[in-house]
Amino acid sequence: MAAGMIITGTTGDWEVVIGLEVHAQVTSNAKLFSGAATAFGAKPNSQVSLVDAAMPGMLPVINEVCIRQAVRTGLGLNATINRYSVFDRKNYFYPDLPAGYQISQYTQPVVGAGKLYLYMPDGSSREIGITRLHLEQDAGKSLHDQHPKNTYVDLNRAGIGLMEIVSEPDLRSAEEAGLYLRKLRAILRYLGSCDGNMEQGSMRADVNVSVRKTGEPYGTRCEIKNLNSVRFVEQSIHYEARRQVGLIEEGGTVEQQTRLFDSDRGVTRPMRSKEEAHDYRYFPDPDLLPLELTEAYIDELRATLPELPDIKKQRYADELGLSAYDAAVLVAEKETADYFETVAAGHEAKLAANWVMGELYGALNKAVMPIAESPVSAQDLSGLLDLLADGTLSGRIAKDVFEEMFSTGRSAATIVEEQGLKQVTDSGEIEALVGTVLAENQDKVAEYKSGKDKLFGFFVGQVMKESQGKANPQVVNELLKRKLTD
Amino acid sequence: MAELTDLTIAAARDGLKAGDFSAKELADSHIRAVESARALNALVLETPDRARSDATASDKRRSSGQSRGPLDGIPLAIKDLFCTAGILSRACSNILDGFTPTYESTVTANLWAAGAVMLGKTNMDEFAMGSSNETSFFGPVTNPWRREGDNRPLVPGGSSGGSAVAVAAKLALGATGTDTGGSIRQPASFCGIVGFKPTYGRCSRWGVVAFASSLDQPGPMTRTVRDAAIMLGGMAGHDPKDSTSVDLPVPDYEAALTGDIRGLRVGIPAEYRMDGMPPEIEQLWQQGANWLRDAGAEIVDIKLPHTKYALPAYHVIAPAEASSNLARYDGIRFGLRVPADDITAQYEKTRAAGFGAEVRRRIMIGTYVLSAGYYDAYYLKAQQVRNVVFTDFKTAFDAVDVILTPTAPFAAFAHGELAGDPIAMYLNDLFAVPASLAGLPATTIPAGLTDAGLPLGLQIVGRTFDEETVLRVGQVLESASSVTAEPEAWWRVD
Numbered sequence: 018m019a020a021g022m023i024i025t026g027t028t029g030d031w032e033v034v035i036g037l038e039v040h041a042q043v044t045s046n047a048k049l050f051s052g053a054a055t056a057f058g059a060k061p062n063s064q065v066s067l068v069d070a071a072m073p074g075m076l077p078v079i080n081e082v083c084i085r086q087a088v089r090t091g092l093g094l095n096a097t098i099n100r101y102s103v104f105d106r107k108n109y110f111y112p113d114l115p116a117g118y119q120i121s122q123y124t125q126p127v128v129g130a131g132k133l134y135l136y137m138p139d140g141s142s143r144e145i146g147i148t149r150l151h152l153e154q155d156a157g158k159s160l161h162d163q164h165p166k167n168t169y170v171d172l173n174r175a176g177i178g179l180m181e182i183v184s185e186p187d188l189r190s191a192e193e194a195g196l197y198l199r200k201l202r203a204i205l206r207y208l209g210s211c212d213g214n215m216e217q218g219s220m221r222a223d224v225n226v227s228v229r230k231t232g233e234p235y236g237t238r239c240e241i242k243n244l245n246s247v248r249f250v251e252q253s254i255h256y257e258a259r260r261q262v263g264l265i266e267e268g269g270t271v272e273q274q275t276r277l278f279d280s281d282r283g284v285t286r287p288m289r290s291k292e293e294a295h296d297y298r299y300f301p302d303p304d305l306l307p308l309e310l311t312e313a314y315i316d317e318l319r320a321t322l323p324e325l326p327d328i329k330k331q332r333y334a335d336e337l338g339l340s341a342y343d344a345a346v347l348v349a350e351k352e353t354a355d356y357f358e359t360v361a362a363g364h365e366a367k368l369a370a371n372w373v374m375g376e377l378y379g380a381l382n383k384a385v386m387p388i389a390e391s392p393v394s395a396q397d398l399s400g401l402l403d404l405l406a407d408g409t410l411s412g413r414i415a416k417d418v419f420e421e422m423f424s425t426g427r428s429a430a431t432i433v434e435e436q437g438l439k440q441v442t443d444s445g446e447i448e449a450l451v452g453t454v455l456a457e458n459q460d461k462v463a464e465y466k467s468g469k470d471k472l473f474g475f476f477v478g479q480v481m482k483e484s485q486g487k488a489n490p491q492v493v494n495e496l497l498k499r500k501l502t503d
Numbered sequence: 504m505a506e507l508t509d510l511t512i513a514a515a516r517d518g519l520k521a522g523d524f525s526a527k528e529l530a531d532s533h534i535r536a537v538e539s540a541r542a543l544n545a546l547v548l549e550t551p552d553r554a555r556s557d558a559t560a561s562d563k564r565r566s567s568g569q570s571r572g573p574l575d576g577i578p579l580a581i582k583d584l585f586c587t588a589g590i591l592s593r594a595c596s597n598i599l600d601g602f603t604p605t606y607e608s609t610v611t612a613n614l615w616a617a618g619a620v621m622l623g624k625t626n627m628d629e630f631a632m633g634s635s636n637e638t639s640f641f642g643p644v645t646n647p648w649r650r651e652g653d654n655r656p657l658v659p660g661g662s663s664g665g666s667a668v669a670v671a672a673k674l675a676l677g678a679t680g681t682d683t684g685g686s687i688r689q690p691a692s693f694c695g696i697v698g699f700k701p702t703y704g705r706c707s708r709w710g711v712v713a714f715a716s717s718l719d720q721p722g723p724m725t726r727t728v729r730d731a732a733i734m735l736g737g738m739a740g741h742d743p744k745d746s747t748s749v750d751l752p753v754p755d756y757e758a759a760l761t762g763d764i765r766g767l768r769v770g771i772p773a774e775y776r777m778d779g780m781p782p783e784i785e786q787l788w789q790q791g792a793n794w795l796r797d798a799g800a801e802i803v804d805i806k807l808p809h810t811k812y813a814l815p816a817y818h819v820i821a822p823a824e825a826s827s828n829l830a831r832y833d834g835i836r837f838g839l840r841v842p843a844d845d846i847t848a849q850y851e852k853t854r855a856a857g858f859g860a861e862v863r864r865r866i867m868i869g870t871y872v873l874s875a876g877y878y879d880a881y882y883l884k885a886q887q888v889r890n891v892v893f894t895d896f897k898t899a900f901d902a903v904d905v906i907l908t909p910t911a912p913f914a915a916f917a918h919g920e921l922a923g924d925p926i927a928m929y930l931n932d933l934f935a936v937p938a939s940l941a942g943l944p945a946t947t948i949p950a951g952l953t954d955a956g957l958p959l960g961l962q963i964v965g966r967t968f969d970e971e972t973v974l975r976v977g978q979v980l981e982s983a984s985s986v987t988a989e990p991e992a993w994w995r996v997d
Contacts, residue, residue, distance in 0.1 A: 067606060072832040073599065074586045074608060075711040076745050106827050108873070110850055168846075170835070298873035300882060303717035303824050305746050425943020 021189025022254075024228065026262045031228045033258040034235055035188035037250075039201060041180045041211035042155070042219035043086045049154050049178030050077030050120060057217050061160070061171035065305065069176040071115035076304050079104075083178040084308065086210040087127050087152050088318050090180055093208045093325055096131025098315050104152075104305045108298040113157035113170050121181075127308060128478055133184075133204070134327055135196045136345055145197055146185030153413035155179050155261040176217075180211065186225065186235065191254035195247045197347070198222060206351045208323050212431050215245050222250055226257045227271070230403050236261070237271040241285050253278040271385050329354055337366035346374060352388045358394035364402045372398060376416065380423045383495070392426040393419070401429035409433065411440050442489040444496060447480070450488065451496045454479045465501060507532040512533040512730035515676055519565065521659045526565070526576030530558035530620050530891050533578040536674045537622055540992040545659075545668040547583055548591050549623040551752075554578060557620040564618065574737045575618025580675035581607075582666050583624040585611050585721070586710040590621075594712040594859035596629045598857025600839040609742045610679065610721045610913070616941025617737040622675050626665030629859045630829065631686055631714040636664025637922060638861040646694060646915050647672040647990035650955040653897035657915040660690030660931070665692040666724045671990065677725040677734045681711060683718045684817050685911070688947040688962060691724055694909035695949045695958030695986065698724045700966045703942030704749035706735075707742030713828040715821035717746075718939050728948065728978040732756035735970065739959025751968060759971035760978045761820070765799030767976065770903035774810035775934055777912055784909050784959060787951045791907055791961040795976065807895040809888065813937040815925040816888035818929060819872050819881045825862075826869025832857060833850045864925065868889045874882055893941040898906040900966050905976050908934050910947040910960035938964045946977045950984040958986070 018155060024031040048055060068075045091098050105123040107342035128150035135143040157175035159168050181204050182201065202213035202220060210432050213220050222245075227238035239261070241253045256278075275294075276285040301307075324332070326348040333344035347357045347370060356377075378399065382387060401419060406409045410433065421432045431437055433477035441447060454476060455462055465472040480493045507529050510518065518524055534551045560574035580802035586592045586604040593599035607615070624706070628638040631994075635658035636644040644664040646657040648671070659668045663680030680687035682700035691698025699722045706721040713719060723734035736757065740749040773791055792802050802876065834840035834853030841852035850971050860864070872881035899906065912933050921928045938945040947960035961980060965973035 022892070070836055072604065072837070073592070073602070073831070074604075074708075076709050078746050079654070080742060107829050108830060110830065110833060110847075110950045112833075112835050113833060115836060117833060176861070201926060288864050296875045298827070298875075298878075300823060300827070303715070304713075382769055414622065491621075 021193070022258065023268070024258055024262050026266045028035050028266050029230060030296060032231050033189060033191075033254065034186050034227045034229060034238075035190075035194050035254060036186035036225040036238075037184045037194060037197060038223040038225070039182045039198070040221045040223075041090075041141045041182060041205055041213070043083045043152070043178035043180055044209055044211055045080060045082040045178055047080050047082070049080055049152060050084050051176050053176065055177050057219070059173055063173065063175060064461065065172040065175065069115065069172055071117070077120060077302070079305065079308070080178065080195065082151060084310075085318060086178075086208075087150060087180055088310065088315060089203065089208050090130030090182075091131065092315075092319050092322055093204050093210075094128070094131035094133055094150065094182070096147055096150065097129035099125065099127055099129055100310050100312070101125065102127040102308045102315040104302045104308070105299045106424045107167065109295050111156065111274075112168065113159045113172070113175065115172065115175060119154050119156065120152035120302055122151035129456070133197065133200055135193060135200055136195070136316075140341070143187075144239050145187045148183040148185055150180050150182045153181055153397075173364070186227075192223065194254055195251045198247050198250060203326050204352060207323055215247070218245060221245050224250055224254060226254055226261070228258055228265070230263045236265075236431060236437065237273050239271065239274045239276050239285070241276050243275055244278055249278055249280055250484060252280070252283055253285055254451065260285065268467070292305060308368070315449045322414050333366075335362065339366060339370055339455045343370050343374060350388065356388055356391075356395040360402065361397045363399055364406065368402065372402065376419050380420070392424070393422045395423060403427050404433060405475050408489065409439055410444060411486065411490060414438050414440065417486075433450040438487060440489050442492055444492055447484070447488050447492050448496055450483045451493070451500055454483060455500060472503070476501070508536045510866070511727050512573070512577050512676045512725060512733050514728070515577055516733070519576050520570075524676070526558040526561035526620065526741050527555065529576060530554045530578050530622075533622055533675060536672075536891045537554060539995045539997050540672055540674050541706055542624055542996065543645045543647060543668050543672055543886045544642055544675060545644055545667065545672065545674060546623040546638075547626045547664045547667040548597060549625045550590060550621055552588070554620050554622050557615075558727065561618050561620065571616070571618040571793065573616065573617075573733045576620060578620040578622050578675050579614060579734075580622045580625045580666060580669040580678040582663055582679050582681060583612055583627050583808045584681050584712045585679060586712065587611055587621070587624070590826060591623060591624065592712070593640070594630050595641055595729060595860065596857065596859070597640045597835075598854070599712075599838050600857070602838050604710075606710060608914070609707035609709065609744065610738045612710075612738060614737050616681070617810050619737065619753040622669075625663070625669050626661035628664065628686075629862050630712065630825070631662040631683055631719075631825075632825070632861050634668070634689055634928050635916070635921065636661040636690070636917065638859050640859060641746055643918055645918070645994070647992075647994065648695065648915060648957055649990070649993070651956070653925045655917045657692070657917055658920075660693035660911070660915065662690070663688040663698075663724060664690045667691050667696060670694070670696045672726050672992070672994065675956030676729055677723055677953045679721055679738070679934075681714075681719055681721050681723045681982075682935075682939065683707055683714050683720075684821060684939045685932035687722050687724060688935045688945060688960070689911045689931050692947045692949075692958065692960030693915040695988075695990075696724060696726050697728055697731045697946065697948055697981070698960075699735060699810055699974075700938070700944065701739060701970055702749075702944045705944070705968065705970065706738050707740070707745040707748045709742055709744040709748075715824040717824060718817075719822060719901070728946075728974055728981050729757060729760055731946065731977075732974050748965075749968070753923070754971055756971060756974055759975050761975060762969050762979060762982070763799075764795065764976055764979050765802045767905070768803050769795050769800045770805035770906040772802050772805050772807040772810065772899070772906060772908060774807050775908040777933065779916075780909070782951070783953050784912065787959050788907070788909050788961065790792040791950055791980060791984070792979060795907065798979045798983065800870075800976070803892055805899045805903055805906065807892075807899060807937065809895050810937055812888045813892050813940055814929065814933055816885040816892070817932070817940060818868070819885035822865040822888065823873050823882050826866045826873065829862070829866055856899065861925070869976040889940045892937055896937070896941045896943060896964075904972055906964040908964065910934060910962040914953045914955070934962060938962075943967060944970045944973050946973050946978045948984070949986045950980060951986060952988060956988070983988055
């Protein structure tokens with residue numbers, strides 16, 4: 018097992034225990050219990066149905082798409098799917114919660130226990146338990162900056178379907194928590210059940226942190242609410258774990274609290290204590306019947322699951338002969354894997370992997386660009402490799418062509434055509450160049466012949482230069498060898 | 504010819520069809536009746552213009568051969584609990600002050616699609632919480648019936664008191680009601696009319712202001728069983744917008760009124776004999792059984808052993824759901840708002856000003872029974888009781904086809920008589936609540952009068968979705984009892 022995060026205090030070493038609750042917005046055109054649209058960035062209150070606004074007499078009707086997504090996600094997390102689950106009301110007053118209750122699942126969630134695997138940088142792996150996944154409604158948004166005194170409410174988000182995915186307290190470091198989030202996000206994206214876009218709020222995390230001396234029972238935990246980036250999750254854990262250790266070592270006790278992370282100052286602050294915790298008065302929503310799923314329904318969804326990262330990684334290693342490291346990198350994001358597979362479809366896998374992880378990643382990193390926005394499409398990269406394979410391009414020229422493709426977005430064939438970069442394999446043409454080079458460097462030819470073998474590379478370089486890099490290096494080598502031994 | 508307001512729905516339908524009078528004439532008669540009966544406070548909103556235009560449209564359809572069936576041109580009153588598009592819908596609560604929905608409840612939409620004519624919105628207990636129609640923000644409704652030799656105003660029962668009075672005082676040919684724990688049956692019994700609570704899921708709850716979602720059920724209130732059958736046919740049907748609505752075809756309920764109940768088994772549950780119940784109610788019950796026996800039914804003594812737990816369980820479950828359902832009345836988006844400096848104070852002030860005492864009481868009870876530490880002892884226990892009550896009925900229906908009981912343990916009482924004694928008030932629904940908890944169809948039929956001359960009803964409870972048998976037995980009971988007495992129109996101002 019990879020070493021967890023150990024905090025060395027004045028009284029000894031402390032272990033950090035972390036559990037995550039991730040709220041993932043279900044990818045669906047409509048809300049969980051109404052037909053209103055879910056698009057991001059719409060005009061405030063333009064995507065609100067009578068049900069979302071909790072008008073008198075309105076009733077929720079479950080959106081089947083959201084059920085499918087939750088079940089598929091459960092299957093993707095190797096989890097038990099509960100054939101019988103119940104929607105409950107979680108009651109509390111807040112202006113952005115129009116009904117005065119959120120429809121959620123309390124004691125009987127649609128998905129039960131599952132697991133997720135983390136692959137640590139040192140090559141080891143960790144199994145993280147998933148406690149449950151349940152469906153619930155999102156709330157609206159309170160806007161405090163629209164008026165000097167009043168708060169405005171935007172209900173566009175109100176009623177959007179969320180999957181709350183709860184982990185066991187199996188994580189032992191901020192880094193593991195970060196890996197967990199990235200892995201979970203990758204699985205959701207592979208499944209298409211959540212876009213995982215944390216900036217737009219479609220994925221948010223609540224982090225439970227406690228500390229203990231190794232071997233002791235769990236300490237009292239604090240929950241840090243509503244973190245919207247992997248970096249904040251990691252930062253807040255670092256701060257919170259040290260805060261708790263400091264508190265205990267100074268003779269204090271950790272109080273069970275809900276805390277907020279202040280990203281400007283990098284600290285967590287108390288939001289409310291256990292005593293102030295709401296009594297949500299959960300009870301089964303009488304407007305909705307229990308959700309009953311047939312085995313056939315679950316099987317049908319299981320049969321249509323895409324290949325998920327862990328299985329894909331295995332296949333890349335076993336069938337494509339990629340190293341475990343390369344396979345892990347390529348499957349980490351669905352977009353990368355898709356890209357790679359398109360390129361690898363017509364080419365040797367290792368070559369495709371090298372190009373994707375080498376040239377492409379290099380260029381993308383330099384441009385700080387996600388692969389989805391790459392100016393070089395997978396088809397175009399495949400086209401470049403075609404030209405490499407049929408000898409039209411040399412390896413060196415191919416790299417230049419790639420750079421040109423990346424900066425202009427044009428295809429390899431177009432660039433090669435326009436710039437006349439086609440590799441010269443015609444031995445007559447190359448022979449002429451070889452003749453010129455040898456004639457111009459007769460002193461070096463003499464040195465070579467008297468045993469200075471190293472000069473061979475010099476001749477190759479000169480010929481390539483004369484050909485502006487277009488000469489086929491193999492042909493150049495052969496011709497040079499022949500001429501120099503004449 | 505008698506006044507058009509004296510007609511039944513069935514007779515009006517036939518008269519319209521025969522061309523004896525127009526829908527417009529029928530509507531005008533009822534508009535006048537409504538205007539002359541304001542002393543009863545049965546309607547909280549009159550919509551005469553709407554009624555006239557509905558009626559004119561109906562006549563036009565009829566003259567061009569496009570009549571939409573038995574309800575086309577029939578003037579109805581609508582309980583204020585139903586949301587009606589463009590028309591104030593306030594559940595008789597101050598918290599819905601000025602609330603005019605942009606949408607139409609499924610049940611009323613069905614009625615308008617069937618050609619019915621809207622006379623106005625009827626008074627009711629606030630949010631349907633009450634058994635005397637005294638909790639309405641718009642003041643109490645007065646029962647058209649009076650005790651002999653006693654002019655004290657009596658309550659019409661509740662919560663659908665305004666609807667019951669509108670029908671009993673002949674202000675409308677029929678009215679919609681809703682029944683959560685007797686709110687159709689008890690006022691119908693008090694006012695001497697037919698009230699029908701369908702099986703839970705038979706009529707859509709969409710657009711009906713929610714009281715207790717697992718119990719609420721709209722139904723018709725009429726002067727005859729046939730009228731109830733006709734009106735139910737216009738209200739019922741599957742609604743994909745209500746997840747608890749049932750996808751079953753709507754039968755021709757009127758066709759179920761064959762008058763033949765020979766061989767039918769009628770259960771008499773011993774547990775409905777209550778200490779202190781007036782003997783005249785007991786006698787009427789016996790009489791009802793005799794009438795049905797005389798019509799060829801078999802009378803069977805049955806047991807519903809958990810009956811006595813139904814009322815307490817109801818008064819846990821209904822307020823629990825209500826406490827949550829009524830959380831949306833927060834002064835933010837519609838209805839009353841009492842401004843304050845911060846959001847919590849605004850909630851408190853708005854809700855304190857908007858809700859009456861009975862509604863506040865039930866919200867508090869409901870909040871309490873759902874609270875951490877009390878949930879298992881109250882809400883969960885009550886749900887268990889609900890299950891055994893359902894099982895009692897299920898077992899009983901192995902042996903019988905319908906169950907006959909009194910509708911209420913007493914007749915109409917005076918305004919203020921039970922005010923301040925909520926427990927006594929809750930006893931009104933003692934016999935109505937078990938069928939509500941079990942979701943069963945149940946009707947009340949006017950079967951006789953008390954010694955003081957007040958109407959009494961008998962209740963018939965049927966199997967799930969067997970409205971037809973309930974109606975059939977109801978009509979036999981109706982013709983056997985042949986109650987012809989009517990209240991004197993003392994309220995009329997012409």
